Amino acid sequence: MVNPVVKVQGLRKWFPIKRSLLEIIHAKVEGFVKAVDDVNFNIEKGNVFVLAGESGSGKTTVARLILRAIEPDAGSVFFDNMDITKLDNNDLKKFRINAQMIHQDPYASIDPRMRILEIVMEPLTAYKIGSKKEKEESVMKTLEEVRLEPVNDIAYRYPHMLSGGQRQRVALARALILKPKFIVADEPVSMLDISIRAEILELMQNLQKKHEITYLYITHDLSTARYIGNDIAIMYLGKIVEKGPIDKVLLNPLHPYTQALIDAISEPDPNNRFVEKKIRIKNEMGKEIMYGGCNFELRCPYAMDICKTEPELLEVEESHYVSCFLYPK
Amino acid sequence: MEKGLSVENLKAYYFANNNVIKAVDDVSFTLNEGESFGIAGESACGKSTLGLCIMRMLQSPGKIVDGKIIMNGIDILAMSDKEFTKNTRWKRISMIFQGAMNALDPVYSIKDQLKEVLTQHGFPQKNIDTRIREVIKQVGLNPSVVNRYPHELSGGMKQRIVIAMALLLEPEFVIADEPTTALDVLVQAQIINLLKKLKKKGMSIMLITHDLAIISEIADNIGVMYAGKMIEFGSVEQIYNDPKHPYTQALIAAIPRLKDRKKISYIKGSPPNLANPPKGCRFYDRCLHTMDICKHDPPLIKIKDAYVRCWLYED
Numbered sequence: 001m002v003n004p005v006v007k008v009q010g011l012r013k014w015f016p017i018k019r020s021l022l023e024i025i026h027a028k029v030e031g032f033v034k035a036v037d038d039v040n041f042n043i044e045k046g047n048v049f050v051l052a053g054e055s056g057s058g059k060t061t062v063a064r065l066i067l068r069a070i071e072p073d074a075g076s077v078f079f080d081n082m083d084i085t086k087l088d089n090n091d092l093k094k095f096r097i098n099a100q101m102i103h104q105d106p107y108a109s110i111d112p113r114m115r116i117l118e119i120v121m122e123p124l125t126a127y128k129i130g131s132k133k134e135k136e137e138s139v140m141k142t143l144e145e146v147r148l149e150p151v152n153d154i155a156y157r158y159p160h161m162l163s164g165g166q167r168q169r170v171a172l173a174r175a176l177i178l179k180p181k182f183i184v185a186d187e188p189v190s191m192l193d194i195s196i197r198a199e200i201l202e203l204m205q206n207l208q209k210k211h212e213i214t215y216l217y218i219t220h221d222l223s224t225a226r227y228i229g230n231d232i233a234i235m236y237l238g239k240i241v242e243k244g245p246i247d248k249v250l251l252n253p254l255h256p257y258t259q260a261l262i263d264a265i266s267e268p269d270p271n272n273r274f275v276e277k278k279i280r281i282k283n284e285m286g287k288e289i290m291y292g293g294c295n296f297e298l299r300c301p302y303a304m305d306i307c308k309t310e311p312e313l314l315e316v317e318e319s320h321y322v323s324c325f326l327y328p329k
Numbered sequence: 330m331e332k333g334l335s336v337e338n339l340k341a342y343y344f345a346n347n348n349v350i351k352a353v354d355d356v357s358f359t360l361n362e363g364e365s366f367g368i369a370g371e372s373a374c375g376k377s378t379l380g381l382c383i384m385r386m387l388q389s390p391g392k393i394v395d396g397k398i399i400m401n402g403i404d405i406l407a408m409s410d411k412e413f414t415k416n417t418r419w420k421r422i423s424m425i426f427q428g429a430m431n432a433l434d435p436v437y438s439i440k441d442q443l444k445e446v447l448t449q450h451g452f453p454q455k456n457i458d459t460r461i462r463e464v465i466k467q468v469g470l471n472p473s474v475v476n477r478y479p480h481e482l483s484g485g486m487k488q489r490i491v492i493a494m495a496l497l498l499e500p501e502f503v504i505a506d507e508p509t510t511a512l513d514v515l516v517q518a519q520i521i522n523l524l525k526k527l528k529k530k531g532m533s534i535m536l537i538t539h540d541l542a543i544i545s546e547i548a549d550n551i552g553v554m555y556a557g558k559m560i561e562f563g564s565v566e567q568i569y570n571d572p573k574h575p576y577t578q579a580l581i582a583a584i585p586r587l588k589d590r591k592k593i594s595y596i597k598g599s600p601p602n603l604a605n606p607p608k609g610c611r612f613y614d615r616c617l618h619t620m621d622i623c624k625h626d627p628p629l630i631k632i633k634d635a636y637v638r639c640w641l642y643e644d
């Protein structure tokens with residue numbers, strides 16, 4: 001196995017449920033939302049690792065933990081064999097030059113009062129890299145790289161003068177300017193029109209090849225995931241329920257939750273309208289989450305008695321891991 | 330009297346800051362009784378404006394400047410406001426608005442919000458409770474949810490409530506504007522099945538969405554809009570299997586598929602500014618098949634029941 005760039009081991013983040021002041025004073029036992037609960041995965045160099053799941057599954061929390069935007073409760077994240085959960089501020093700064101993020105909403109993630117030049121230059125300013133002239137040159141080069149042309153025009157514009165796709169490319173340029181080894185992309189195309197999604201994906205792929213960038217790609221859209229990803233992990237309520245090479249997981253899904261997700265996807269086909277969609281899950285997710293045992297048990301069509309105990313993530317076929325009692329050791 | 334809905338040469342413009350934004354520009358289509366129709370297009374192509382026109386709910390600075398919307402033989406644009414409100418809106422045509430699940434009033438219970446629709450339309454007081462129960466069951470919810478408040482419901486449940494609201498007065502025609510956007514895929518699939526069920530019962534659904542995959546789940550016919558124009562109209566089979574307009578072709582080629590990892594393509598550039606659209610074909614700047622003649626307005630070319638607005642098909 002090639003040495004992975006990112007290794008996530010036993011990562012955990014439980015958010016306490018906030019309650020009334022009185023209850024806090026009386027120090028009542030608090031409940032937790034187990035946003036990320038014992039998550040393990042490796043991302044190999046130059047690969048795109050997809051973290052997929054519905055809203056609330058904890059996928060964005062994983063991203064924030066990996067970049068150490070929030071502190072984990074337990075576990076470690078190795079980046080180039082260095083545990084980033086233990087870094088001091090100085091080393092953390094160095095790490096962050098190598099690990100950047102692209103957010104979902106290009107209308108919210110870039111400052112409307114700054115020119116494109118300033119937005120893309122900001123990381124260089126923050127890390128005090130280069131003189132004014134060098135910084136400007138670097139911005140122009142990066143804008144060219146993300147095909148925001150003509151660069152001399154775009155650089156002096158404000159975000160409101162750009163389209164959604166162009167804004168997302170500004171966000172990409174800002175992430176690229178520090179020449180990172182690793183980029184976390186959180187739903188980078190879900191806000192964009194379908195006709196320009198492919199453009200951003202293609203750009204990301206080209207940069208991946210050219211600079212050997214490793215991506216963590218977070219999405220709920222499995223079709224795009226298949227298009228861009230090498231490996232995938234499916235998350236459900238803070239846990240990885242299935243992971244492996246993308247074709248294995250998406251073409252031969254083993255976990256009942258992954259199967260339900262794949263059945264639910266619509267693909268453009270004129271025959272769709274004559275058939276009902278197959279829905280395998282039992283009920284909608286309740287507000288009250290039951291921990292202990294398999295998190296999916298209440299919605300699973302194949303739930304058995306044993307599902308009240310916690311399943312392990314096991315290798316069912318080569319490098320294809322599933323956390324489900326349907327597949328015994 | 331012919332049943333169904335037909336839109337003829339509809340033009341709806343927004344008059345803002347000395348600009349005229351031609352959001353819907355000369356759109357025509359016909360929908361037979363019981364058929365469902367999908368309107369596809371990217372953001373800002375005028376698809377929601379078209380829906381609002383049919384509801385006669387386009388607000389200032391938007392205005393319908395020309396055209397006819399004929400429902401069951403009657404031009405609904407020629408009706409007086411009073412008549413339209415009393416007999417047509419919500420009774421014969423209703424709408425599931427985009428993002429409506431977030432527009433439920435947080436301080437009223439679901440029941441109060443559903444009741445309001447019925448009382449406003451003079452529904453007999455004694456039947457209100459029964460009707461609410463019926464409609465809640467129809468959308469697949471437990472009738473006890475009516476006593477709850479919006480914040481107590483999940484996104485999927487709220488979307489079902491909004492659909493129930495549109496069904497209260499048993500309209501024959503429902504416009505659904507992005508009814509599944511912002512929902513998780515599993516919930517989305519359930520809402521699609523609900524719409525399929527309503528369609529089976531004879532309701533016509535006009536589905537407005539940017540997602541061509543969702544349209545294929547519901548619609549019999551599709552109209553593709555680009556920059557205010559309906560550039561292609563035809564049956565679902567035709568649009569998916571043999572798209573004519575270069576824009577439709579490019580749009581279909583841009584969809585990533587789960588089962589088939591083919592290369593997806595994209596359309597270069599962005600749609601024109603509708604305040605000052607280019608002369609001739611509006612897709613000119615982004616089209617792969619441009620000719621000199623495309624500087625002139627493309628003709629509407631009929632192919633059986635379908636049509637396409639493109640010079641490529643002019644003999």
